Amino acid sequence: MSLFPFAMYQVLGRDPDSVFVKEMGRDVPRCEIFKALVMDPLEAVIEVDWRDFFPFFSWVPNSVEAKINAVHIKRKAIVSALIDEQRQLLSKGKPLNCYLDILLTEATHLTEHQLLMITWEPIIESSDTTMITIEWAMYEIAKNPVVQERLFQELNEVSGSKLVLEDDLPKLKYLTALVKETLRTYPPVSLIPPRHVDEDVQLGGFDVKKGWQVIINVYGINHNKETWKEPELWNPDRVLNDQSLDLGLQDYRAIPFGAGKRLCAGISQAMCIISMTIAHLVQHFEWRLLPEEQSTNVVDTVFLTTHRLYPLKAMAMPRIRSRLLSDKL
Numbered sequence: 001m002s003l004f005p006f007a008m009y010q011v012l013g014r015d016p017d018s019v020f021v022k023e024m025g026r027d028v029p030r031c032e033i034f035k036a037l038v039m040d041p042l043e044a045v046i047e048v049d050w051r052d053f054f055p056f057f058s059w060v061p062n063s064v065e066a067k068i069n070a071v072h073i074k075r076k077a078i079v080s081a082l083i084d085e086q087r088q089l090l091s092k093g094k095p096l097n098c099y100l101d102i103l104l105t106e107a108t109h110l111t112e113h114q115l116l117m118i119t120w121e122p123i124i125e126s127s128d129t130t131m132i133t134i135e136w137a138m139y140e141i142a143k144n145p146v147v148q149e150r151l152f153q154e155l156n157e158v159s160g161s162k163l164v165l166e167d168d169l170p171k172l173k174y175l176t177a178l179v180k181e182t183l184r185t186y187p188p189v190s191l192i193p194p195r196h197v198d199e200d201v202q203l204g205g206f207d208v209k210k211g212w213q214v215i216i217n218v219y220g221i222n223h224n225k226e227t228w229k230e231p232e233l234w235n236p237d238r239v240l241n242d243q244s245l246d247l248g249l250q251d252y253r254a255i256p257f258g259a260g261k262r263l264c265a266g267i268s269q270a271m272c273i274i275s276m277t278i279a280h281l282v283q284h285f286e287w288r289l290l291p292e293e294q295s296t297n298v299v300d301t302v303f304l305t306t307h308r309l310y311p312l313k314a315m316a317m318p319r320i321r322s323r324l325l326s327d328k329l
């Protein structure tokens with residue numbers, strides 16, 4: 001399951017099968033675009049450069065640098081090609097219907113590099129984080145039949161035999177609590193990539209020197225034992241009536257979307273897609289873990305965003321056959 005096509009529609013108003021990249025002298029197919037814009041950068045960003053730990057050896061060449069440069073060069077070539085293609089479409093009269101169209105027509109003060117980066121950013125940001133959260137939530141829902149039943153009852157009470165609509169979301173308090181608790185327990189971005197320190201500052205009682213790099217441990221904050229009782233436990237009830245838990249807007253007990261001026265730009269969209277998807281999955285099906293999933297409480301992850309090492313295996317049993325046949329999304 002990937003939201004890459006959705007991300008492309010949002011940014012480009014279309015999901016191209018391929019794009020001609022002149023630096024590569026060929027058409028690059030969609031699967032390669034996905035790899036170059038999403039998977040390769042996710043891998044590159046967690047490469048460890050041992051020279052960071054021994055700054056006096058920073059002059060020693062390291063293959064990590066070459067690898068990261070290669071990822072950057074390919075990403076730049078592909079995003080530039082997508083932007084050029086969009087410019088051509090606009091010049092032929094394509095109506096404005098997406099994020100890049102607005103950037104190209106209204107944000108004309110941007111440099112080419114800025115344009116490239118802010119075109120790419122929502123593609124990588126929205127392709128996997130939202131999907132990862134849904135997968136973790138479905139894992140817990142399938143593991144906890146009592147929670148699942150309570151959620152199903154709430155969905156029934158609010159929308160009856162109809163499928164939940166976006167307008168219903170404010171009324172679905174338990175669903176919202178469940179999504180928040182999933183983002184607390186399994187933050188998809190568990191470490192915020194390094195921030196360069198521009199000047200000497202004091203942070204949480206520590207002296208942080210100019211030139212250092214700081215990595216924010218979101219997982220550590222969300223699992224802080226001084227804030228949360230049994231932090232490893234996934235329990236929607238703990239946040240059900242906690243109105244102040246806003247996931248980093250003003251309350252910093254759990255910050256899955258970061259915090260401050262670089263706070264995630266897609267919170268509302270993410271919360272809406274996650275909640276709607278879970279609601280529909282639970283309205284249509286009853287979920288149970290497969291035996292191999294039940295046998296362990298530890299689930300390994302890969303990449304910067306907490307992809308499960310092995311995708312979730314669950315059984316989905318249709319709840320009401322007639323509902324599947326009669327209702328429309």
Ligand code: HEM
Pocket residue numbers: 121122125126129130133187188189192256257258259261262263264265266267269270
């Ligand atoms: C569950 C889903 C998501 C999570 C957990 C998440 C998390 C984050 C985090 C941790 C950051 C970095 C904040 C920082 O650097 O301090 C971020 C930035 C960002 N996110 Fe999300 N994100 C999610 C979904 C989305 C979606 C759907 C979009 C859609 C457009 C999006 C767009 C962005 C953008 C543009 C930034 C950069 C903001 C900036 O640098 O000013 N995110 N996100």
